[in-house]
Amino acid sequence: MTARNAIRDTFFEECEELLEALVEGLAQMAVGAGDGETLNAVFRAVHSVKGGAGAFALEALVGFAHRFETVLDGIRAGRIALTPEVMHTLLRSADHLAEQVEAARDDRAIAPEVTAGFLANLYAILGEDAPEEPDGAGDDPCFGFAAVALDLGPLGAGAGLGADGAGFGVGSSVGPGAEVIGFPGPGPREAAPGWRVRFRPLPALYAHGHDPAALFAALADLGPVTVTLDLSDLPPWEGFDPAGAWLAWTIRLAGAVPEAAVREVFDFVQGLCLLDIAPDDPPAGPPAEPAAAPPLAPPPRREARAPEDDPAAGPKPTLRVDLDRVDRLINAVGELIINQAMIEQSVLDLTLSSEAEVIGHVEGYRLLARDLQEAVMAIRAQPVKPLFQRMSRILREAAEATGKQARLVTLGEATEVDKTVIERLADPLTHMIRNAVDHGLEPPAARLAAGKPAEGTLRLSAAHRSGSVILSLRDDGAGLDRARIRAKALARGLISPEADLTEAEIDNLLFLPGFSTAEKVSNLSGRGVGLDVVKNAVTALGGRVAIASVPGEGTEFTISLPLTLAVMDGMVISVAGRTMVIPVASVIETLRPDPADLHGLGPQDRVLSIRGRFLPVIDVAQGLGLPARRNAAQDGAEGPPLLLLVETESQSHCALVVDEVHDQRQVVIKGLEANYGAIPGVAAATVLGDGRIALILDAEALTAQRPPADPAARPPFPNAGVSHASP
């Protein structure tokens, strides 16, 4: 790697942090919690991204960051009011900045018109400031937004200005903040004394059929006029209300005209506009202020700059370390744990007296090794905050694409999860957010009709619960349409018509491959790849996903994940004389049932009767293709088998037959895929205290091997088995 590449990598790493700070600051501002320092932090973040990008000649990025920075500076100086619209633009601009950084990192290009669209929004906020800064605009091809002068020549002549006067065009883009429209009047322009008229029509003015052009023409009759159009209040095109009144003008009228004459021009629009007529300053006076008073202008708080290294607020010192090094450390510690267990076993085998010194040392060694392991695992743990921040971006994009209004509320951002888990959760979460916006939330009109706010709320939360991480995404939408899900599953042949499904079973149909309730394929979701993708990704991480829905109130998806991918609480069992491990998380209880509670069903299957329910009994040895030590016929002689009640996604509950349960301990998970391949029914392997390898069972796969896998489609009678002789 060249030095330049290394610096470049560092830049992008820093960008990640800066963008994180940016999004966080903006989020605070959006809820009104930010102060002057928040704004400063946001400004600094954008500024630093710009600075770094400049060093790598990322011009489009620099140009956009520059304009973004200018807007933020305007807000900081109190020139620009922080209206909800401005806030929205800031958030979207931050999204776009992140996208540009990602594109630059991956050497992708973003279509210039996309950037131009975001730039246009920024220009719109900047109002008349834009043309003052040709430096940024001039050298970048993306900056095609110089002021456009509209040629309204015929108006100036006064002749064609009657009822058929030309309507006002606004140019094809909303880019420039101000457009200067020249009205060459009859007199010489240098006439010094004059009037400055600020004129801002209200919607009623247009509703009454008045035309500003006619008014300007009337003024032009009095003397030479210069009309400046103020577009700063123009909202973005999406959500643009054409019936609104968005434009304001400043008209400078040169020549000694009595004020009454000027006022007379506006007689007919009295009360239909905001009008301010004042003696004009010298011609080189400052450009007009936006006519409307900033409704939410924050007081300029420049004085509130806290020192940057404030120990209370500042981030803790951190060290950037190559992930490979951390992984090496984790591997070594994993080995240490195994080695410790082996030594412990050897010492035990010596059968020393309990006072022996070595036993105390071994115990100390064990505790130290555990401490070390915990400390090392904590290195990999990262807060979910950056992931959640990305999701708010996904939400805004999804809301924009679907025309719905939605906001994301996040909880538990500080929850720490293994870095790999965070990385691999990004895709499924993205999918779930899009899904929730696209299918979960109703359109604004339907929401209002249902007595809900037009804006939908998605709650994304993370929490630690008994050794797992629980992520949940809840929407306040319409809830699942179970009749439709059922119908769709029926149409796809996923269930049989007579299947009697509980609500939970219907909900879980959503996770079947290829299931999609979207009536038509949209850009966002509904490409036939549905929630099964989410489920697969979560399952691959050793987690589960569940769904709950209340009609009219919304749907909640819950993902539960192991804290780390490297260590797991396992129950050590033996099956067919072999030591194996089953994740404690999937075991609900262990029991040795009364033989009377076991019932044969069909030639080879049995069910367990427990608390009024019948659960399928699955022989683990048989599931793994191992010679079973006992079989159904011998049960009577040997007593009932030991059963583990497990909970899985596909079969809600199931009883696994095992030989013995030995112990419960933390095991280091070792993948089998890298050197061998996937084995059905086996999730991974681990190394036991004696150095031997034990297989970690995959309860999900073991139970799913039973045909048919889908409980909903289970025929009334199990298929008669032919492979095994019945007793």
Next chain:
Amino acid sequence: MQALDPARQDAEFVTFFAGGQSFSLDITHVREIRRWTAVTPLPHAPQEVLGVMNLRGSVIPIYDLAARFGLGPTPENPRNVVVVAMIGPQTVGLLVEAVSEILSVDRAQVQDTPDIRADSTRQSITGVIPLQDGMTRVIDLAAVIQPRGRQAA
């Protein structure tokens, strides 16, 4: 183990016995040779996959080379050794009866596999090298461990 010959016109092969026949493997694949230790059998595995072994924390599958070449399972013997070999990112172990020597030969001496009837054997061997007392079969490690064998169980 010997270092690689820097001249490189020669190739080096580790030769070993399995099922009474001599096999060899390009030394660049061979990582170490270990004493046989008990393995943990894998479910749904073909006959030649004996199970997995702990190699300093890595879980590596052990293949019975004799069984893989249809020569019957290697009888248990404390002198059996495991040739730990790497191919790409994969580490595997080959159970053999004994390692005999490191053979340094000119690459040109490696002859194409004679056209024998047993397809599975021919496809798992890249060639043969004549020896004073017969020949050694150069195994194609990738072919030996490819998953096809697993499904054939």
